[in-house]
Amino acid sequence: MSEKLLEIKNVSKSFHIGGMLSKKKIDAVNDINLEIEGVKPVILSVVGESGCGKSTLCKMILRLHDFDQGDIRLLGNSYKDHKGYDPFRFRLEVQPIFQNPYESFSMRKTVDTYLFNTALRLKISKNYKEAENLIDEILKSVGMSLEVVRGKYPTQFSGGELQRVSIARALITRPKLIIADEPVAAIDASMKMNIVNLFKELKDKYQVSFIYVTHDLSTAYYVSDYIAALYRGCLIEYGPAKEIMDNPAHPYTQLLMNAVPRVGEKWDKEFTMPDTEDKEYAITYCKFAPRCPYALEECRKRRPDIKCSADGRKTLCFYPLNSEV
Amino acid sequence: MKKFWKNTNISLKAGLLLTVIFLMIGFVIYLLPHTDPFTFNSYQGKLKPSSVHLLGTTSMGQDVLWLLIEAIHNSLLIGLIVAAIGTVAGVFIGLLAGFSGGCLDRVLTVITDTFIVIPSLPILILMTSFMKGTSTVFIMALVLAMFAWAWPSRQIRSMALSMRERDFIHTAWFSGEGTVQVVVTEILPYAFTWALSNFMNATLAAIASESSLAVLGLSPGNLISLGNMIQWARDRNAIFTKQWFWIGSPIITTAVMFIGLFLLITGYNDYLSRKRGR
Amino acid sequence: MIKIEHLSTSYSTINGPVHVINDVDFEIYDNEIFGIAGESGCGKTTLLKALYDIVEFPLVVDSGKLVLSGEKDGKGFSYETGSIRKTWWNNISYVPQAAQSVLNPIVPLKKQFLDSIPKADKKKETKEQILKRIADYLKELNLSPDLLNAYPFQLSGGMRQRVIIALATFMSPKVVLADEPTTALDVVVQRGILMMLMRLQKQLRNTMVIVSHDMGVHYQVTDRMGIMYSGSMVELGKTEDIFERPIHPYTEMLVGALPRVGDKSQKTGIPGRPPALTNPPEGCRFAPRCPKATKECKKTVPLFRQVEPGRYAACHLIP
Numbered sequence: 001m002s003e004k005l006l007e008i009k010n011v012s013k014s015f016h017i018g019g020m021l022s023k024k025k026i027d028a029v030n031d032i033n034l035e036i037e038g039v040k041p042v043i044l045s046v047v048g049e050s051g052c053g054k055s056t057l058c059k060m061i062l063r064l065h066d067f068d069q070g071d072i073r074l075l076g077n078s079y080k081d082h083k084g085y086d087p088f089r090f091r092l093e094v095q096p097i098f099q100n101p102y103e104s105f106s107m108r109k110t111v112d113t114y115l116f117n118t119a120l121r122l123k124i125s126k127n128y129k130e131a132e133n134l135i136d137e138i139l140k141s142v143g144m145s146l147e148v149v150r151g152k153y154p155t156q157f158s159g160g161e162l163q164r165v166s167i168a169r170a171l172i173t174r175p176k177l178i179i180a181d182e183p184v185a186a187i188d189a190s191m192k193m194n195i196v197n198l199f200k201e202l203k204d205k206y207q208v209s210f211i212y213v214t215h216d217l218s219t220a221y222y223v224s225d226y227i228a229a230l231y232r233g234c235l236i237e238y239g240p241a242k243e244i245m246d247n248p249a250h251p252y253t254q255l256l257m258n259a260v261p262r263v264g265e266k267w268d269k270e271f272t273m274p275d276t277e278d279k280e281y282a283i284t285y286c287k288f289a290p291r292c293p294y295a296l297e298e299c300r301k302r303r304p305d306i307k308c309s310a311d312g313r314k315t316l317c318f319y320p321l322n323s324e325v
Numbered sequence: 326m327k328k329f330w331k332n333t334n335i336s337l338k339a340g341l342l343l344t345v346i347f348l349m350i351g352f353v354i355y356l357l358p359h360t361d362p363f364t365f366n367s368y369q370g371k372l373k374p375s376s377v378h379l380l381g382t383t384s385m386g387q388d389v390l391w392l393l394i395e396a397i398h399n400s401l402l403i404g405l406i407v408a409a410i411g412t413v414a415g416v417f418i419g420l421l422a423g424f425s426g427g428c429l430d431r432v433l434t435v436i437t438d439t440f441i442v443i444p445s446l447p448i449l450i451l452m453t454s455f456m457k458g459t460s461t462v463f464i465m466a467l468v469l470a471m472f473a474w475a476w477p478s479r480q481i482r483s484m485a486l487s488m489r490e491r492d493f494i495h496t497a498w499f500s501g502e503g504t505v506q507v508v509v510t511e512i513l514p515y516a517f518t519w520a521l522s523n524f525m526n527a528t529l530a531a532i533a534s535e536s537s538l539a540v541l542g543l544s545p546g547n548l549i550s551l552g553n554m555i556q557w558a559r560d561r562n563a564i565f566t567k568q569w570f571w572i573g574s575p576i577i578t579t580a581v582m583f584i585g586l587f588l589l590i591t592g593y594n595d596y597l598s599r600k601r602g603r
Numbered sequence: 604m605i606k607i608e609h610l611s612t613s614y615s616t617i618n619g620p621v622h623v624i625n626d627v628d629f630e631i632y633d634n635e636i637f638g639i640a641g642e643s644g645c646g647k648t649t650l651l652k653a654l655y656d657i658v659e660f661p662l663v664v665d666s667g668k669l670v671l672s673g674e675k676d677g678k679g680f681s682y683e684t685g686s687i688r689k690t691w692w693n694n695i696s697y698v699p700q701a702a703q704s705v706l707n708p709i710v711p712l713k714k715q716f717l718d719s720i721p722k723a724d725k726k727k728e729t730k731e732q733i734l735k736r737i738a739d740y741l742k743e744l745n746l747s748p749d750l751l752n753a754y755p756f757q758l759s760g761g762m763r764q765r766v767i768i769a770l771a772t773f774m775s776p777k778v779v780l781a782d783e784p785t786t787a788l789d790v791v792v793q794r795g796i797l798m799m800l801m802r803l804q805k806q807l808r809n810t811m812v813i814v815s816h817d818m819g820v821h822y823q824v825t826d827r828m829g830i831m832y833s834g835s836m837v838e839l840g841k842t843e844d845i846f847e848r849p850i851h852p853y854t855e856m857l858v859g860a861l862p863r864v865g866d867k868s869q870k871t872g873i874p875g876r877p878p879a880l881t882n883p884p885e886g887c888r889f890a891p892r893c894p895k896a897t898k899e900c901k902k903t904v905p906l907f908r909q910v911e912p913g914r915y916a917a918c919h920l921i922p
Contacts, residue, residue, distance in 0.1 A: 049789040051759065064495060091499055098492040106493045108514050114500045121501025158876050159643070169500065188642050189817040190860045194872035215789035222869045259790040261819030263846055263861050267798060 003076045005038040005176055005209055006061070011070035013056060026281045028056045029067070030233035036177075036226075038075070041209040043199060045220040045241065047256060048230035054213045057230075058181045061211070062096050075176065091122055095170035099182040101162035105154045111165055112150050115139075118172045138168045141205060142198060160191045167198065171206055179211045184219060192219050199223055218260040221245055229253045232287045239313025249313065249320035251292045286318070294319065334599075337592025343585025351398040362391035363549055371568060380570045384561050392554060393574050397582070399462055400532050400551045406466035407531035411473025412524045416516055419478040420508055423485025434482070440475035448472075449534065453543045460545035469531050477523050481516055488512050518597060522590065529586045536579060551579045605631040605654065605778065605810070610667035612653060615660065621880050623649045625834045626667070628907065629915070633673060633777075636804055636811045638825030638842065640818060640857070642877055645831040647814045651782050654812065655697045656687035671695060673777045692719050696771035698764075698781040705767065706755035712766060713751040719770055737773065744769055744799060761792035765799065772803050779803075779811045785820070797824050818857050822846055830854050833877050833888040836907055840914035850916045852893050887919065895920060 013029045030053070036044055046054045059065040061072060063079065072079040074093065079085075098104045105111055115135045118124070125131035136146035142164040154162055163183060170178050180199070184192040199210050200223040214220055220227065224241035229252065237250040248254040261267070283289070289299040296319065304318045315322075330338070360367055366386035374381045380389035422433040452468045453460075488494060488511075497507045532551070538544050539552025546553075558572035609628045613620040623646045631637045639647045649662065658664055664684065672681040675694060682690055691697075699705050706715060716737050717730070725733065738748035746765060755763060764784060771779055781800065785793035801824055804811050813825060821828050821842060829839040830853065838851040849855040856873045875892040878884055887905050890896040899919050907917040 049791045050761075062495070091501065095499055096495060098496070100492065103492040104496050106497070106511050109510075114496060117497075117500040117502060160876070166496075169496070189819065190642060190857055191872045193860060193870045194874075197869065197871065215791070217790070255791065259794045261794070261797075261817065261823040263819065263822045263858070267794065267823050 003038055004035055004073070005075060006034070006036040007071075007073040008032055008034040008057075008061075009071045009073075011057075011060065011067050011072060013060065013065065013067045013069075027233045029053045029060070031070070032057065032230075032233075032235045034228055034235065034238065036209060036211075038176075041203045041207050042225040043203055043210045043212055043223050044226045044228060045217075045224040046211060046213045046228045046230065047215065047217055047220060049215055049256075051232065052230040053233040054230055055181055058096075058179050058211070058213055061177075061179055062094060063090065088122070092173045093175055094177045094179065095173060095175040097163070097166050097170050097178060097180040097183045100186045101157075101159055101166055102154055102186075104166050105162070107154055110151055110153055111157070111162070112146070112152075115149070115165070115169055115172065118169055122173050124172055124174075134172065135168070138171050139165070141171075141202065142168045143194075144168065159187045160195065163187060163195055164198070167195075167202070171202065171208070174206060175208055177209050177211065179213075181213045182215070183212070184214070185216075192216075196220075196223055215256075216260060217245065217256050218262065229256065232281055232283075234287055234316060235314075236288065236316045237313065238315075239309075240311060243311045244313055247322055249309065249315045249322040250288075250317050251294050251321065252288050254321065255291075286316075294321075334592055334595050336588045337596050340585055340587070340589030340592045343581065344589050347397060347401065347582050347585060350394060351401040355394055355398040359391050360388075362387055362395050363547070371566065374570055380574055381568065383558070383571050384563070384566065384568065389571050389574060392549060393578060395549045396551045396554050396575060397578065399549055400535065400582075401528075402462050403466045403469065403535050403550065404528035404532040406463065407469045407473050408524045408527035410466070410470040411527045411531075412477055412520050414470075414474035415477030415523070416481050416520055418474065419481025420485050420512065420516070422478070423482040424489060424504065424508060424512075430482075433478075437475050437478045437482075440472060441479065445472040445534075446537075449538060450541075450543055453538060453545070456545055460548055462548065465535065465545065465548060466531075469534055473527050473531065477520070477527075480519070480523070484516060484519070485512060488515065522593060522597075525586060525590045525593065529583065529590070532579075532582070551575045551582075555579075604633050604672060605812075606670045606672075607631075607650075607654075608667050608670070610650075610653060610669065611665040612649060612658065612662060613665050614662055618881070620663070620665075622665075622883075623662075623834055623880060624653070626907075627831075627836050628667075629829060629836060629839055631810060631812060632827075633810055634808050635826045636801070636813060636824055638821040638828035639812065639814045639831060640816065640821050640828055641831035642816055644833075644877055644880070646834040647831050648782055650831070651697075651780050651812065651814050653684070654778075655691075655695065655780050656684060657697075658684075671778065675777055692771075692774050692776065693721060694776050695778040695780070696774070696776045698768055698771050698779065698784050700783045700786055706763065708754065708756045711752060711754055716751065716770060716773065720774070740773055741769055744803075761788050761796065764788065764792075764796055768796070768799060768803070772807065775807050775809070777809045779809065781811065781813045783815055784813065786815070786817075793820075800824065818861050822861075830857070833883065834880065835888070835904075835917060836915075837889065837918070838914075838916045839907075840911075844914065850910060850914065850921060851889075851918050852895050852920070853889050887917075 011029060011032050012027065014025045014027045017024045017026055036042060046057065048054050056065060060067050077084060105114060116131055119131035119134055125134050132146065139145050139149060144161065144164050149165060157165065184195050187195065196219045199212060202208060203210060212220060212224065220241070226239065227241040227244050228235055229237040229250065231252050237244060237248070237253045244253060245257060248257055285302050286299045286304050289295045292299065298318050304316050307315050307317065307320055309315070309322060368378065368382050368386050368388060370382055370384050370386040372378055372382040378388050378390065380393065382388055383392065418433055418437065422430045449468065456464070494507060494511060497511050502510070535544065535550055536552030539550055539556050542556060544550060544553050544556070554575040555572065558568070558575070563572040607627055607629055609626050610624060611622065611626050612624045613622045627650065639650060641647050652658060652662065653664065654669060668684045669687070670681065670683050671687050671694070673679070673694070680690070680694060687695060713734065717733065720733065734751070738751065741748050741750065744765070746769060750766060758766065784800070785796050788796070797820060800811060800813070815821060825842045827840065828842045828845060829836050830851070831837065832853050838845065838849070838854045845854060846858055849858050860870055860872050873892070878888055878891065884891055884901070886901040886903055890900040893900065897919065905917045905919045907915055909915050910921050
């Protein structure tokens with residue numbers, strides 16, 4: 001019986017906003033269920049606009065935030081089991097890549113310090129020489145090399161180069177899962193695909209799964225195996241990537257697909273901008289209803305149920321666009 | 326080194342110069358063998374300045390110049406010790422509170438806030454009255470240090486709180502660094518520049534506190550410090566007996582030393598902000 | 604319209620001047636949206652700063668000048684470099700990068716709007732009348748008038764950017780400059796803001812200059828565009844033409860890196876990186892990365908010239 005790599009079961013987290021006396025709460029993550037199989041490595045893209053909870057979800061998987069309800073299991077080990085938590089082993093299994101490469105490293109340290117620390121402190125290499133060889137090999141697989149990187153500070157690299165170093169650092173422990181939180185958001189449009197394509201290559205070469213968080217679907221199209229779309233903390237569509245992106249079932253996924261400025265089709269349709277956050281979070285019926293071009297009576301009364309379709313996807317909608325009604 | 330001297334601003338240069346002069350007087354010249362300036366009637370009293378006594382003598386027969394040198398020594402020593410204790414304790418407690426969070430943070434914050442809020446002067450007056458007129462430099466310094474650690478601790482705590490969430494701290498942890506290592510290698514360098522600035526400020530504040538207490542008549546009588554010198558001279562009516570050097574020299578010295586330290590502090594801050602690109 | 608005449612600027616550093624803009628010469632017409640594209644560090648933000656006349660030491664104008672001219676309320680005006688700042692908010696305004704906080708966080712928006720109106724105009728109406736006009740304007744832009752009573756820190760990034768655009772266009776300026784207006788925002792908000800800018804331009808019939816590294820944004824929004832590389836303009840023309848038939852090899856690569864509707868093949872980005880401005884290569888600066896570079900390209904800098912009516916490019920390979 002092969003265990004699942006990652007299981008997220010009914011996870012919720014709320015933030016308290018306002019001062020000590022205010023009772024306002026924002027449900028940053030609302031009853032999310034996701035799974036990643038352990039059999040072969042996959043790339044799961046988590047997409048949504050800002051404020052949808054994808055960053056909070058990342059931080060919870062990385063154990064940087066606690067969750068209020070539900071459970072997360074990594075390779076069968078529950079996050080709620082505090083006694084069984086081994087921080088050393090955790091870092092060998094999960095590694096992060098952050099959005100801003102210049103923020104991911106301290107300006108006062110050379111970048112190779114982090115690479116050597118990862119290799120030596122997490123006991124991947126037995127000595128300095130071994131570490132050097134390992135680091136050089138991994139840097140080469142992301143398009144850099146140790147001689148280019150050695151002795152340099154973060155500001156001596158371009159954004160794209162520094163992000164590659166960040167990816168290399170994450171690979172050193174041969175993790176089972178790498179969480180990349182908007183890794184190309186701070187990089188020029190013409191360079192984005194270079195980095196995202198790397199994820200696909202590295203998945204095959206090092207047998208590592210990626211969770212790729214982004215708000216820009218065009219970068220996710222070619223590399224993703226699965227896609228999860230979030231809206232204001234709720235998982236509104238989840239399933240095989242190509243099927244969903246070619247034929248979005250949820251109106252919000254359709255909106256996301258159309259929001260990317262693409263060549264060949266000019267924007268003509270009007271669309272509504274998101275309103276202030278607290279108002280939208282407080283909605284108890286379908287959170288997307290105020291902006292949905294297809295919203296009906298029922299959508300404004302209660303929370304929609306999850307509909308499963310034949311191609312393996314789950315949609316949180318009363319009237320998904322792909323249903324045969 | 327030469328480049329630094331040429332390019333740096335005038336406050337820093339002047340401040341450094343003055344501070345170094347005082348440090349020389351207080352810790353180098355002081356070590357030259359001399360008779361204890363405190364003993365009364367070592368010399369004839371109320372002498373005018375001459376080649377033997379460069380600043381004359383006091384009405385108790387003490388050599389003014391050596392009295393001044395010992396005063397500078399003691400005041401500087403008190404200032405430096407208080408600043409050292411205050412900065413080290415403040416940084417340690419601040420980092421501990423900011424980083425551990427939860428219960429420990431709350432307890433430490435309450436303690437820190439208490440020391441910030443309580444007015445220091447009445448407490449210091451109380452403590453010095455317990456000393457009943459005799460003390461040493463170290464005990465005096467410890468008393469003053471009671472209030473010197475609270476404010477820096479608050480500052481460092483907020484710095485630690487804001488840094489804790491930054492991505493490079495997470496990267497450091499995922500690179501295998503333990504919490505202590507992270508604090509020392511990633512956060513302490515940032516805290517260090519602030520701590521240095523705070524150290525200089527604290528020295529100034531401590532010398533000022535001690536001098537203020539002395540002029541109020543509360544400093545221990547056996548401790549020669551700048552404040553005490555002024556106090557004794559005033560007590561013995563030095564102004565009326567026209568012993569200008571006796572009362573004037575500690576006043577001018579205190580003023581110049583403060584100006585020197587102040588220039589050092591502002592010059593250092595200007596230098597830092599220029600280094601960061603305005 | 605804006606005439607940029609042989610403009611060159613540089614930054615004064617300890618190690619000598621660093622040339623960020625080299626002999627840029629083109630025109631921006633009335634009633635159009637003009638885009639300036641290029642990778643980070645190509646000089647587009649500096650060019651915008653020069654257009655807005657916020658050239659301050661250590662940024663220095665080495666040679667050339669800018670002339671901003673047009674007509675407002677029946678009166679003609681003309682300003683040159685150095686005096687353009689006299690007409691800020693009135694005839695020309697600036698929308699900065701979304702990531703920057705240009706609104707004073709502790710001053711309510713109401714006051715920030717009022718501050719932008721020149722004293723002379725304020726004397727003509729009472730405060731209430733002006734506030735009502737502002738509230739009506741916000742409603743036109745689909746923003747709630749309640750925002751006037753809010754503080755900037757209460758708003759999300761996208762909302763703040765929309766407010767800044769309202770602020771910048773309230774006086775109906777003839778030129779609006781936008782520096783990467785949507786870069787730090789997610790795609791949905793980006794689309795909303797760009798559509799807002801396009802609508803405003805149609806209404807005010809003025810000129811908008813949009814700087815962005817994202818070619819997709821230029822395709823959707825701009826009428827004409829110019830592409831910059833390492834401080835020089837390498838191609839300029841109608842946006843549609845540039846995407847259909849790019850002339851300069853750099854433009855070809857930029858256009859090729861974009862996803863197109865219906866095209867599901869894997870896209871690749873551009874390899875390599877632009878040269879350091881402190882130590883530029885001799886000859887054409889794109890030559891080291893150009894797949895078609897010849898010996899000539901590595902020796903002499905190509906001239907920016909007209910290759911067809913309305914199309915300009917700087918490349919040796921064009922006949």
